[in-house]
Amino acid sequence: MKIVVGIKQVPQADSVKIDPQTNNLIRSGIQGVINPFDKNAIEAALRLRAQAGGEVILLSMGPDSYVTSLRDGLAMDADQAVLVSSRALGGADTLATGYTLAKAIEAIGDVDLVLLGRQSVDADTGQVGPIVAAYLGLPQVTFAESISLESANTIIAKRQLDTVIQDIKVTTPAVITVRSELNRPRYETPVNIKQSFDKAVTVWSETDLNLDPEQIGQAGSPTKVTSVYAPEKKGRQTTTLPTDPTQAVVELLNKLN
């Protein structure tokens, strides 16, 4: 099974500090780490590899500094990594990112499964996985909290939504985005850390992938952020039902109607 795991580098939560004078983010000293949900995706890929054999390829789009996160994934025991990196890709929104990743997955070729985190913790859109699936024309499952191989080319994924759980059977090739409930990502090990430096990290630019200049970077990004603000808190109302069961049921039914 050839599995591609899309990973993004995000700032390590406890390394983010606010300058008390200016209230701005202090950018120096911020350590980049793998987006936590993407670590679940890597762990899922490694377990599928253990079951079905094959290869786990990490894929990321971003600056050179993202190599440290790809290396972390290799130290978890992934086989190789691909970084799509170039100035022309800067400023990409989810659409341009999804397009670029999809093109890279096509270039990797013969991919059976694409796994991604359900969303990144720094942007929280949850859009990149579905966009990748759309560009590749592949079936997709989002928010998977369990993934099991049913046969060589069918996977059953449990999809956890707010109020329902769906069991979705999907044939490969497919795209699945995962929740943190899926698994507990393994630690890197000292030996795997050393060996991760012997594994290939291939760097591709927009020209290597023949990307359409109109669909990448800022040019390919229709999203315009006008402002960022915390949503207003909606007050929740609580009603206490009478202690008498009959009365309580009547009142409850009235409320629900």
Add this chain to the structure above:
Amino acid sequence: MTVIEDQNRMLIQMVKEFTANELAPLDMEIDQKGDYPAGLFQRVIDNGLLKITLPSQYGGAGFDYTAAADALNKMAIGNASMAVTLEGHFKTIEQFTKYGQPSLNDKYLPSAGHRIFAFSMTEPSGGSNPKGISTRAVKQGDNWVITGDKIMITNGGLAEVYCILSKTEDDQMAVFVVDKDMPGFQFGKREDFIGLRGTPVGEVVLDHVVVPADHLLGKVGQGLEIGDNAHADARVLMGAILAGIIEHELGIAINYSKERKALTTPLYQLQVIQEKIADIAIARQNTRALYQKGAQQKVANQLYAETAAMAKSYGSRAAVRSGDEALQVLGGYGYSREYPVEHLIRDARAMELAEGTIEKMNLEITNAEIAK
């Protein structure tokens, strides 16, 4: 960043994560129970932590001593007992790679990724004066037959392979490698020590244990040199562990002094409290500078025994004193077993004794200075 620096950074990050998730939450429990909870040591093995310094040709990661020391420093901030367990293993592996014959290393080192190794000099009659030991190794054909009683061995009982300092028939000192599965090998009692209560420290009794010729580390007559070398290697790592304990003490004192108020003033704003916090921070920094210097000297093939002795001599006393100061910052709570400070003092106190007493180390430091 060079590749080595990058790898070392990743190792430190891995050890920090492992410590935060697996060790730090159990720190109090380990002290109270006087042992590692079931399964914990297996997780240390499963995550490859015994392999940090083991050369790659034996299936290890082959990190150098600066990385190993920094890793144990981070681990000790969360739990000093487990860091000392690894220290005992790492320093013993160093003696194999430096003094072991290829046939011995090929036989034993591949198992050092999942079996703990220990180094034993001390006997019931004393530890500071190894010339007085009574363990004997008698040559019989190609083999050696070893008989003796060894106590206070770090990881004694947990470890499976032991380096044993012995006297030969002609009263020369030599170190032999003994396996727990050999006939005549028996575990004795575990010490009921006041600190580092997770780390097993115990006895092994050898009754005519027969080992082949290649189980001699180095040569007959090199026993004390190997013992000194093992001490120096251990002391660098203990310096790192002590810097970690002081860091833990500092964290407790700082957090408490921010929360606790003298009427309306947070404690850390009081000058008398600031003096204590500053003293602890300086102790942490000095101990760190000493162990890192010792590790760098070792990696650069320079003399490091004196710096290593300084790291442990200074660091152990600084950690005990800093623990006392942190306790004072916490007032009555500091004196309670519900807070971790008191056990950090007990943990640190072990290192004024283990791997050479303060008195012995200071004698060595003085001799080294006089000889300059």
